[in-house]
Amino acid sequence: MDRRSFLQIAAMTGLAVAAPRSARALTPYAGPFYxxxxxxxxxxxxxxxxPKPKGGPFNRLYxxxxxxxxxxxxxxxDIPLAANLVTDPMAMQYLMKTGDFFSKHVNNLLVVNGVNMQTNxxxxxxxxxxxxRGDGGYPNFAALVAATRAPAHPLAFISSGGYDxxxxxxxxxRLNSVTSFRKLAEPNRVNPADPMNQSTYVPAATFDRIRAAQDARLKAYKDAQHLPRIADSAGQLYVARGNLDSLSQVALPDTLIDIPNELSDLERMMQxxxxxxxxxxxxxxxxxxLELGGFDTHANHDTTQVRQLAKLLKGIDYVVEQATAAGLxxxxxxxxxxxxxxxxxxxxxNPGDGKDHWPVSSAMFLSGDPSLIGAGRLVGGTDEVDQxxxxxxxxxLDxxxxxxxxxxxxxxxxxxxxxxELAGISEGAPAQKFKLAGEILPIFT
Structure with missing residues (x-):
């Protein structure tokens, strides 16, 4: 499947694609990726x-x-995954225990505990x-890197939820849904979800003529515009369409992962x-x-939080597996x-009670190159009296x-x-525009 098809699919599945700013060929970005x-x-x-000892105010479960x-x-x-966390027994395989996660990723993992978020x-x-930073319209870190390394690339910063x-x-x-993925991958197919049905709405030659007519109409519209902003927008779209055929092949999955319906949030993250x-x-x-929600557990904490964490760990593990399979x-x-x-x-x-907001958190980092992040280390912590x-x-960092x-x-x-510092963008113009106060700690070294 070529990039034209990829961008067509993306645009119709919630992926709002930015048009390239010029007709020049873009050098493929080779990483690192974030x-x-x-x-x-x-x-x-x-x-x-x-983790905290059982019997104190923080843990009554494990x-x-x-x-x-x-x-x-x-x-x-070490929290056991009870069978009643899911209703479909087939769903259990898509939940991951904390011990299994840490055992599998110990050599590629960095954990930072005791992070003062300064807000709840x-x-x-x-x-x-x-x-x-909590104010000032500062960019997501991935967007900051993208703006420094490859700002002209059409999908430089993709967001499927969260702060973007x-x-x-x-x-x-923005990538929010892939429900119609197969239907939109081949818009001329009558039923693209059925591999046995290869019938099309119109012959291939006719479909090509339709596309050519669309391009001609767009060019004519652009040429007729006098307002600079409209003319520029139409020109960008025209250039984007003209560039698509020159883009190299992109390897999309033949099928999207399909897991039990009660794990629809995890399935969406995996897709x-x-x-x-x-x-x-x-x-x-x-x-x-990428985002997985459902962690605002003011009630039913010992069931919902456990379930969502088990989904999250499986989702992280899936990212690693897919990246590994792709050689990335x-x-x-x-x-x-x-x-x-x-x-x-x-x-x-009561057993069904929850936990409220607390401005102390953690962060985890993984990479297939342990030296990149200084993996295999634990940084920071919290006390057992007041958390x-x-x-x-x-x-x-002791x-x-x-x-x-x-x-x-x-x-x-x-x-x-x-x-x-890790990404080598501290002195770039985007980072200089959005400076952060404070000292640089050797978190990744």
Whole structure:
């Protein structure tokens, strides 16, 4: 399938594609690529990568043994996946236990605990997590890299949900649904979902004439315009259509992943992953947002939070598997984060109670090239009394005692400053336009 087909599919499945700005051939972007995965709603790190002893205010669900519930430097919340988390037994295979996730990815994983998000507001939280600052219209990190490395590429920054601010540095390509993927991949096919039915609405030659007539009509419309903005927009669309045939092939999946209906949010994330990896392979994209919601567990925390975390881990694992199969994982940096954390403790004493917003969170990073992110390390932490972030030594990142004023409490700003250094974009014009205050910590070294 060529890129014309890919962009046709994308445009009709919620993928709003920005037209190229000129007719010149674009050099395919070869990486590194950036995948931002948002656990929307506010996850609970104590149920994931920052476990706490049972019996305290933070955990009444799992037994935590620091000597056992550990893989490499990472402690994890060893939460069993009860059968009643799903109604369809076939759905269980698409949930992933924390222990299985950490065991599989230990050598490619970096965990940062005790991140002071400085807010417990959802909107400000997601903005802070993905841009490093909660106000000022700062761009998502993936958009910042895309604007620095490949701003003219038509799919440079793809967003399928979450914070997709670009700071007006470049267009955002929004990918929200792939329900009509097959139908729109071959618009002349009567029933593209049926591989046995090859009938078309019109003969191929007629379909080509229709497309040619559309192009001629668009050119005539452009030539008749006198208002600069309309003429420019029509010209961009005309150039985009004219460029499509010169673009190289893109390897799209023959089929989209199909999992049990009760996991529709995870299925959507997985399908968006398939398209994102295809865009990376084509050299059209630099970064992508993926999102899984349902983490705002003010009630029924011990069931809903566990289920959503198990989906999230499976979704992250799927990104890794797809990137590995495409030969791209060594050139990909994955960041996983959330609006903020949850706590401290529960908001009631009943089994169905939840946890409220808490401005202390965690972040996880993965890459097929461990040296790229300094994988195999745990940075930071929280105390077991108030679930507050512990300071770290600014040079070694060793965790210090609470209240040690020689240390630094890690914020999202610190993470993004380090990410900019990692990507080599700190001195670029986009980053200089959207500066971040603070010191650069050796988070990825």
């Amino acid at each position: 995948v931002m995965i948002s656990a929307r709603g506010g996850w609970d790190p104590t149920y994931l990568c920052d 037994d935590f043994d620091p000597a056992i519930d550990k893989v490499g430097p990472f402690h994890f919340a 507001n959802h909107d400000r939280g997601v903005t802070t997590t993905w841009s490093g 601010g670009t700071g007006n540095l470049l267009p955002v390509t 968006q992953t398939q398209l994102a990896i295809a865009a990376f392979q084509a050299g059209l994209a630099v970064g992508v947002n 994982y060594g050139d990909i940096v994955i960041m996983v984060g959330s609006d903020f954390g949850r706590g401290k403790g529960y908001n009631g004493v 507050l972030p512990l300071p770290v030594d600014p040079d070694t 965790t210090l005692e609470p209240g040690d004023d020689t240390g630094v409490v890690i914020t999202a700003g610190h993470i993004h400053l380090a990410l900019r």
